Amino acid sequence: MGKFGSGDTKWFVRDRFGMFIHWGLYSMPARHEWVRHHEKITTEDYQKYFDHFNPDLFNPKEWAKAAREAGMRYFVITTKHHEGFCMWDTKYTDYKITNTPCGRDLLREVVDAFRAEGIHVGFYYSLIDWHHPDFIIDNRIGPYRELPEEERKKMNEGRDMKRYAQYMRNQVRELLTEYGKIDILWFDFSYPAPDGDPEHGKGHKDWESEELVKMIRSIQPDIILDNRLDLPEEGDIHTPEQYTPSEGLTDKDGNPIVWEGCQTFSGSWGYHRDEQTWKSPKQCIDLLIDHVSRGGNLLMNVGPTSRGYLDRRAMDCLKAYADWMHYNKRSIYNCGPAPREFQPPLDGRYTYNRETNTLYLHLMNWPFKHVHLPGLAGKVAYAQLLHDGSEVKILPPPEAPSHVTAKSPAQAETLLLPVNKPDVEVPVIELFLK
Numbered sequence: 162m163g164k165f166g167s168g169d170t171k172w173f174v175r176d177r178f179g180m181f182i183h184w185g186l187y188s189m190p191a192r193h194e195w196v197r198h199h200e201k202i203t204t205e206d207y208q209k210y211f212d213h214f215n216p217d218l219f220n221p222k223e224w225a226k227a228a229r230e231a232g233m234r235y236f237v238i239t240t241k242h243h244e245g246f247c248m249w250d251t252k253y254t255d256y257k258i259t260n261t262p263c264g265r266d267l268l269r270e271v272v273d274a275f276r277a278e279g280i281h282v283g284f285y286y287s288l289i290d291w292h293h294p295d296f297i298i299d300n301r302i303g304p305y306r307e308l309p310e311e312e313r314k315k316m317n318e319g320r321d322m323k324r325y326a327q328y329m330r331n332q333v334r335e336l337l338t339e340y341g342k343i344d345i346l347w348f349d350f351s352y353p354a355p356d357g358d359p360e361h362g363k364g365h366k367d368w369e370s371e372e373l374v375k376m377i378r379s380i381q382p383d384i385i386l387d388n389r390l391d392l393p394e395e396g397d398i399h400t401p402e403q404y405t406p407s408e409g410l411t412d413k414d415g416n417p418i419v420w421e422g423c424q425t426f427s428g429s430w431g432y433h434r435d436e437q438t439w440k441s442p443k444q445c446i447d448l449l450i451d452h453v454s455r456g457g458n459l460l461m462n463v464g465p466t467s468r469g470y471l472d473r474r475a476m477d478c479l480k481a482y483a484d485w486m487h488y489n490k491r492s493i494y495n496c497g498p499a500p501r502e503f504q505p506p507l508d509g510r511y512t513y514n515r516e517t518n519t520l521y522l523h524l525m526n527w528p529f530k531h532v533h534l535p536g537l538a539g540k541v542a543y544a545q546l547l548h549d550g551s552e553v554k555i556l557p558p559p560e561a562p563s564h565v566t567a568k569s570p571a572q573a574e575t576l577l578l579p580v581n582k583p584d585v586e587v588p589v590i591e592l593f594l595k
């Protein structure tokens with residue numbers, strides 16, 4: 162079996178920041194990509210979205226430009242989500258974009274546009290498929306999960322998960338042979354049945370994950386695989402979702418592992434017109450800093466409208482990243498957690514570039530006049546505010562506590578800060594270490 166963990170993550174841990182794109186028929190109801198599950202919409206009642214899908218304002222060059230300007234250096238797009246609708250001209254089903262009024266292989270147009278911006282290409286592929294005639298209906302997820310058992314069994318007559326697993330291998334082969342070099346393959350997700358019955362959940366046996374990985378590795382051996390195929394060896398990357406770990410992730414032996422948090426701008430992955438929990442610019446930027454300072458990547462999601470464009474709320478969030486990354490990307494790219502001996506000050510986050518031996522202090526709240534850096538006494542050659550390159554003075558340790566000063570923490574370096582917070586969402590101090 163193709164070994165997990167053999168994907169090329171060197172570029173991945175350098176580039177740090179990607180765009181997740183959730184786009185499919187669910188952008189038409191515009192009530193979350195799980196709308197079929199939440200509202201128990203039958204296949205027949207869902208057909209109207211297929212019959213009317215026509216993203217006439219689609220321009221992937223605009224998406225790719227916004228991603229690049231936001232500092233996103235890779236993207237992962239849903240080729241097929243749980244609804245089973247395929248965003249490319251696959252040979253293996255008629256439930257595909259080229260059979261809708263759209264009539265075009267939009268996946269190819271997206272890949273071409275993002276590649277033209279120098280952005281790495283990732284494909285999300287749902288293991289779950291609420292449309293496919295061989296996918297066994299279960300009592301855990303999907304529009305038919307609450308059917309009485311006898312009705313569910315009747316619907317499952319003739320369905321064959323081995324045929325479905327072959328269907329997935331055929332489609333994944335298409336995706337890996339017809340769209341050039343694919344850097345990431347992002348599967349979603351396994352929910353194994355305690356009793357192994359596919360009517361009660363699905364895991365590696367149902368997906369035939371081992372054979373799937375073997376095929377993938379035989380076609381694109383360097384591709385990065387995520388960890389949702391229900392295989393004992395975790396994937397090349399761990400993928401906490403809508404959750405920021407308190408520190409970097411490690412394996413059972415305590416060694417750091419490659420991980421990527423995926424998060425949404427709002428509470429939905431797919432376009433959701435009425436969902437209001439959109440993150441502020443500061444929350445978006447804090448997320449990126451929190452992930453990189455803990456050795457992770459951030460995959461931030463957009464959900465295009467069914468007309469094919471990113472709505473203003475998404476564009477405003479991307480602009481917030483663009484404004485901040487334009488001046489501060491040096492503290493993100495090729496950076497990771499600081500050496501353990503450097504503990505950041507309160508409300509501070511460190512990232513560290515090992516190659517340049519440069520520490521970056523992200524001040525999530527602006528302190529008044531001074532910031533003390535434990536363990537850094539005598540170790541900082543020069544300090545500057547990253548966004549404008551203006552010097553930040555390093556104060557000599559006070560001779561002795563007096564009526565106007567106090568001893569700073571032992572072995573700390575103290576920096577003198579402007580009283581007013583600089584005009585940047587999260588100010589960063591670049592510390593050139595000796």
Ligand code: GLC
Binds near residue numbers: 183349402430
């Ligand atoms: C969850 C959601 C799914 C989404 C995925 C992204 O699995 O159920 O809709 O695509 O998260 O990580």
